[in-house]
Amino acid sequence: MMIGELIGSGRDADVYALDGSWVLRRNRDGRSQSREAAVMAHLHPHGYPVPEIRPAGDEASTDLVMRRVTGPTLMDAAQAGEVGTAEVGMILADLLARLHAVPLPDGAAGEPGTAILHLDLHPLNVIHTSEGPVVIDWVNTRQGPPGLDWTMSALILAELALGGSELAPPAQEVLSALLAHRPAAVVLDGGVVAAARAARAADSNAGSNAVPGGLDAAVALVIAHAG
Ligand SMILES: Nc1ncnc2c1ncn2[C@@H]1O[C@H](COP(=O)(O)OP(=O)(O)O)[C@@H](O)[C@H]1O
Ligand SMILES: [Mg+2]
Structure with a gap:
């Protein structure tokens, strides 16, 4: 397999072109991607907008090959002004609601109210294409209550909103729009808020860990918006 140019790089992974149609995602820590590949392969035929996964060939389980x-x-x-902040919030809300409506994989005995969650769905993990948004970066995916996924997205936006960068004002607007579109059945109770807070605190790369009290302030902002 010939690996081409580096076309993207985030916190955890480097993404290389293979040819015009396929890319290879490789975690820098060498972790296997078989779990997220399985979830993406389940979601794609259900019409959920994730890159199509190429069935594993001779590549290592640390490599994931998907559509470019x-x-x-x-x-x-959003920063280029191509999409407004209210629309970004609506797009994220729609992607969360659609994800949680996808049936669990065959044989998975989920608790009632359990869905496939992304748990890192924010504007850097959505690619804006002419055919609509496509969700990438399924590293944190697992099954759980939809409210946890909504809270994680809200908390990540709240951390950005309080982070003092040039992204703070738009992040605040996206957060408001996101939670304004939350279905009534989605509960952001103390349990999911605590779970989301713990997940962000455990994430050594999470931005607001550097700011004492940053995570608590972000949690407070989410709760203020969720009322
Ligand atoms: N299927 C894809 N097609 C084209 N570019 C991609 C694709 N998947 C990821 N990328 C690029 O690679 C970057 C990092 O990917 P991502 O999965 O979010 O890794 P990380 O966990 O490091 O954030 C993305 O921001 C995007 O620019
Ligand atoms: Mg990412």
Whole structure:
């Protein structure tokens, strides 16, 4: 397999072109990607917008080969003024609601109210294409209550909103729009808020860990919006 140019790089992974149609995602820590590949392979035929996965060939389980998706991230599209902040919030809300409506994989005995969760769905993990948004970066995916996924997205936006960068004002607006579109059945109770807080605290790369009290302030902002 010939690996081409580096076309994207985030916190955990490097993404290389293989040819015009396929890319290879490789975690820098060498972790296997078989779990997220299985979830993406389940979601794609259900019509959920994730890159199509190429069935594993001779590549290592640390490598994930998927369709190349063309477009800026939703964050870049928003910064360029191509998409408004209210629309970004609506797009994220729609992606969460649609994800949680996908049936669990065959044989999975989920608790009632359990869905496939992304748990890192924010504007840098959505690619804005001419055919609509496509969700990438399924590293944190697992099954659980939809409210946890909504809270994680809200908390990540709240951390950005309080982070003092040039992204703070738009992040605040996206957060408001996201939670304004939350279905009534989705509960952001103390349990999911605590679970989301613990997940962010455990994430050594999470931005607000550097700011004492940053995570608590972000949690408070989410709770203020969720009322
Ligand atoms: N299927 C894809 N097609 C084209 N570019 C991609 C694709 N998947 C990821 N990328 C690019 O690679 C970057 C990092 O990917 P991501 O999965 O979010 O890794 P990380 O966990 O490091 O954030 C993305 O922001 C995007 O620019
Ligand atoms: Mg990412």
